[in-house]
Amino acid sequence: MKSTTTGDPALIRRINTGIALDAVLKGEPLSRAAISAGTGLNKATVSSLVQDLLDRGLLTETGQGASSGGRKPVMLEFRASAGCAIGIDVGATYLMGVRADLRGEVLAELRRPMEAAGGRSVMEQLIGFIEELLPKQPPQPYGVVGIGIGLPGIVDGAGSLLLAPHMDWEPTEVARRLEERFGVPVHADNEANFGAQGERIFGAAAGIRHLVYVSAGMGIGTGLVLDGQLYRGASGFSGELGHLSIQFDGPACRCGNRGCWERFASEQAALESAAAIGCGSLEELVQLAEQGHSEALRIWDEIGSYLGIGIATIINVFNPEAVLIGSRLSMAARWLEPAVQREVQARALPFHRRQARVRFAELGDGSAVRGAAWQAAEGFLARVKAGEA
Amino acid sequence: MKSTTTGDPALIRRINTGIALDAVLKGEPLSRAAISAGTGLNKATVSSLVQDLLDRGLLTETGQGASSGGRKPVMLEFRASAGCAIGIDVGATYLMGVRADLRGEVLAELRRPMEAAGGRSVMEQLIGFIEELLPKQPPQPYGVVGIGIGLPGIVDGAGSLLLAPHMDWEPTEVARRLEERFGVPVHADNEANFGAQGERIFGAAAGIRHLVYVSAGMGIGTGLVLDGQLYRGASGFSGELGHLSIQFDGPACRCGNRGCWERFASEQAALESAAAIGCGSLEELVQLAEQGHSEALRIWDEIGSYLGIGIATIINVFNPEAVLIGSRLSMAARWLEPAVQREVQARALPFHRRQARVRFAELGDGSAVRGAAWQAAEGFLARVKAGEA
DNA sequence: CTTGGTTTGTTTAGTAGACAAACGAAGTTA
DNA sequence: TAACTTCGTTTGTCTACTAAACAAACCAAG
Numbered sequence: 001m002k003s004t005t006t007g008d009p010a011l012i013r014r015i016n017t018g019i020a021l022d023a024v025l026k027g028e029p030l031s032r033a034a035i036s037a038g039t040g041l042n043k044a045t046v047s048s049l050v051q052d053l054l055d056r057g058l059l060t061e062t063g064q065g066a067s068s069g070g071r072k073p074v075m076l077e078f079r080a081s082a083g084c085a086i087g088i089d090v091g092a093t094y095l096m097g098v099r100a101d102l103r104g105e106v107l108a109e110l111r112r113p114m115e116a117a118g119g120r121s122v123m124e125q126l127i128g129f130i131e132e133l134l135p136k137q138p139p140q141p142y143g144v145v146g147i148g149i150g151l152p153g154i155v156d157g158a159g160s161l162l163l164a165p166h167m168d169w170e171p172t173e174v175a176r177r178l179e180e181r182f183g184v185p186v187h188a189d190n191e192a193n194f195g196a197q198g199e200r201i202f203g204a205a206a207g208i209r210h211l212v213y214v215s216a217g218m219g220i221g222t223g224l225v226l227d228g229q230l231y232r233g234a235s236g237f238s239g240e241l242g243h244l245s246i247q248f249d250g251p252a253c254r255c256g257n258r259g260c261w262e263r264f265a266s267e268q269a270a271l272e273s274a275a276a277i278g279c280g281s282l283e284e285l286v287q288l289a290e291q292g293h294s295e296a297l298r299i300w301d302e303i304g305s306y307l308g309i310g311i312a313t314i315i316n317v318f319n320p321e322a323v324l325i326g327s328r329l330s331m332a333a334r335w336l337e338p339a340v341q342r343e344v345q346a347r348a349l350p351f352h353r354r355q356a357r358v359r360f361a362e363l364g365d366g367s368a369v370r371g372a373a374w375q376a377a378e379g380f381l382a383r384v385k386a387g388e389a
Numbered sequence: 390m391k392s393t394t395t396g397d398p399a400l401i402r403r404i405n406t407g408i409a410l411d412a413v414l415k416g417e418p419l420s421r422a423a424i425s426a427g428t429g430l431n432k433a434t435v436s437s438l439v440q441d442l443l444d445r446g447l448l449t450e451t452g453q454g455a456s457s458g459g460r461k462p463v464m465l466e467f468r469a470s471a472g473c474a475i476g477i478d479v480g481a482t483y484l485m486g487v488r489a490d491l492r493g494e495v496l497a498e499l500r501r502p503m504e505a506a507g508g509r510s511v512m513e514q515l516i517g518f519i520e521e522l523l524p525k526q527p528p529q530p531y532g533v534v535g536i537g538i539g540l541p542g543i544v545d546g547a548g549s550l551l552l553a554p555h556m557d558w559e560p561t562e563v564a565r566r567l568e569e570r571f572g573v574p575v576h577a578d579n580e581a582n583f584g585a586q587g588e589r590i591f592g593a594a595a596g597i598r599h600l601v602y603v604s605a606g607m608g609i610g611t612g613l614v615l616d617g618q619l620y621r622g623a624s625g626f627s628g629e630l631g632h633l634s635i636q637f638d639g640p641a642c643r644c645g646n647r648g649c650w651e652r653f654a655s656e657q658a659a660l661e662s663a664a665a666i667g668c669g670s671l672e673e674l675v676q677l678a679e680q681g682h683s684e685a686l687r688i689w690d691e692i693g694s695y696l697g698i699g700i701a702t703i704i705n706v707f708n709p710e711a712v713l714i715g716s717r718l719s720m721a722a723r724w725l726e727p728a729v730q731r732e733v734q735a736r737a738l739p740f741h742r743r744q745a746r747v748r749f750a751e752l753g754d755g756s757a758v759r760g761a762a763w764q765a766a767e768g769f770l771a772r773v774k775a776g777e778a
Numbered sequence: 779c780t781t782g783g784t785t786t787g788t789t790t791a792g793t794a795g796a797c798a799a800a801c802g803a804a805g806t807t808a
Numbered sequence: 809t810a811a812c813t814t815c816g817t818t819t820g821t822c823t824a825c826t827a828a829a830c831a832a833a834c835c836a837a838g
Contacts, residue, residue, distance in 0.1 A: 006408060012397065012398070019396070154740060210623040233708025234745075244702060245698070245702050257736040312646065316632050316634075319621075347645060355624050
């Protein structure tokens with residue numbers, strides 16, 4: 001019944017290995033001397049740690065840097081090509097995936113529509129899709145270090161999909177089954193959680209520690225980054241902010257509650273309004289707005305208002321630094337934004353409003369795949385630092 | 390520009406000291422051999438660590454335990470009397486305080502109404518109140534190790550009161566000024582945050598890692614414990630769940646938003662309804678309910694419904710293990726509870742509902758003082774483990 | 779083109795602290 | 809009483825960090 005990891009010399013080594021590696025990741029290219037100065041570790045210690053990391057193929061020497069009056073430093077860089085990570089976004093109607101290096105930079109990309117019902121199961125399609133993304137020649141020495149899978153539904157802490165409201169998918173142990181199939185760690189999580197990570201690392205929320213990512217698609221999903229890390233509730237799956245009620249006596253939702261936010265502010269809500277003017281898709285509604293169609297503009301303004309109303313509540317509750325709106329609805333950012341900002345200005349508490357920026361996602365519909373791939377790579381680095389790889 | 394604490398033998402020593410101390414705190418009385426077995430630390434290491442802690446007065450040997458077939462073990466206990474901590478709850482109309490030992494157990498208690506306007510300032514009263522709580526003979530060897538102050542308003546990360554809606558108090562650097570005055574660390578925070586801690590450690594939420602504490606008084610304040618620790622938003626002050634909107638087109642609130650929860654479910658809301666039946670205080674309204682007064686029962690049911698509506702949203706958003714209702718309204722727990730549970734059952738998502746328990750606070754109006762004192766003591770222990778004391 | 783000062787990175791010696799094993803003291807059971 | 813357990817300490821070994829010394833590499837000024 002070990003309570004915590006007990007401290008011994010090996011722990012020191014692991015800690016310092018992590019510190020050195022992080023230093024290079026943040027400030028590359030970097031010399032041994034610079035690492036020592038930046039971290040407080042002794043020069044000798046840094047030399048030893050760097051030698052280990054070179055031997056493990058995680059760093060490379062990339063030649064000499066500029067002298068600052070004495071011997072030229074040997075510059076070190078992280079070897080992002082020592083392995084690769086796979087990131088997948090499973091949408092209700094599409095599959096999207098990337099192969100990325102250990103830094104999360106995209107090496108290959110693939111997307112395709114989901115096959116019509118009656119054909120192969122979603123799981124079979126997913127496995128085939130991943131196989132196509134795998135590298136022909138596995139990178140040395142680590143090969144594929146992990147797979148991240150964003151799913152459109154409720155996912156528990158073990159990476160099992162429990163509920164997928166907008167698609168035909170039974171509860172499935174996605175992570176476990178893929179781990180068995182491919183023999184590498186699999187991180188399965190809600191697509192919005194990965195979207196939040198993607199934007200935080202590569203997109204509009206760089207370096208932000210308190211972030212709410214609103215994935216406005218058919219329904220509304222959310223990814224919460226609190227204090228720099230993904231928040232999962234007590235059960236391991238994240239808050240369902242789509243079912244935040246904004247009107248306690250409003251229309252009943254299939255979840256049992258009344259006046260749920262996603263009934264007012266999702267793609268579905270937009271399509272319902274759009275039907276009245278004979279318009280059947282978001283793309284069409286965007287086009288009408290571009291042509292100045294007044295009713296279309298009114299619909300976007302209305303959806304934007306409701307988005308803003310919910311976001312104001314989110315700001316009051318979480319006091320985040322940023323709220324990012326992503327997924328399908330972000331294609332109409334231009335027409336939604338004024339209404340969103342108007343409601344947030346009017347409704348959020350002054351103290352919190354001053355802090356929070358409300359923006360649209362920068363990576364568009366790519367936030368989730370990028371985040372998923374990054375998570376897989378990051379998991380590998382965490383294992384390295386923990387001495388498991 | 391040191392990035393992190395670098396790993397060296399002293400760090401290991403601190404880590405292991407913390408592990409040993411925690412083992413005793415959780416399982417006392419405990420022998421050295423039992424600590425070794427329970428933590429995985431070597432017997433020799435434990436002996437050395439325990440000797441240090443004995444020398445520092447943090448542990449005592451309390452005689453021999455029962456043999457299990459060999460030499461009798463020497464039992465060790467945490468010396469909670471090595472210092473003491475002060476906890477204060479500043480209410481809008483009262484002051485309440487305790488002196489506690491290092492485990493947070495109450496040694497002395499004091500409460501008094503706030504002086505009428507025109508007399509001494511709140512700060513002056515507070516300082517005098519603390520002075521009365523200080524021990525005549527400071528406990529050896531650490532004396533007063535810290536002060537925790539729960540405040541009825543928005544408090545930032547530095548312990549400054551920014552806004553106190555229900556009382557006459559300018560923005561004040563409470564923590565800094567008291568630290569200067571008393572020369573010990575001061576933790577100032579929102580009263581609801583300490584209430585959450587109090588219930589988590591000593592009350593109805595023992596050991597729960599995801600907790601929302603709803604302090605239902607004149608307004609509604611909340612304390613959020615996420616993943617075992619207090620959540621403070623980006624600005625350092627906690628979410629204002631009282632201004633969670635439950636009806637986007639509802640009545641305007643002074644905060645600028647519409648349909649704020651605390652307009653429906655606070656003491657103030659209850660009093661507004663009660664005025665119609667000529668009733669002027671919560672206590673009176675409780676009494677009427679006890680006598681079976683039907684209109685009074687209806688009012689409690691209504692307030693309970695609104696409480697439940699907000700709590701259902703909170704459950705959907707945070708997916709906590711427990712929601713605790715504390716402060717003044719908890720005196721009517723008996724009449725509120727059915728309505729609260731009814732709405733939560735009807736509105737919270739099935740997945741989350743199964744997880745979350747909704748209860749009333751166990752420590753009554755004492756949650757916050759207890760939590761404040763515990764926080765001060767805990768801060769001391771954290772400093773011990775960090776090697777600063 | 780030499781000389782002096784600087785910077786980089788390695789080598790060497792010393793130290794803190796954990797662990798394993800052996801041991802004496804104190805108990806229990808047969 | 810003898811044999812076996814358990815507790816806690818002592819002793820020696822090992823790991824990994826630090827400080828200091830050092831060699832190599834480099835710049836710049838005379």
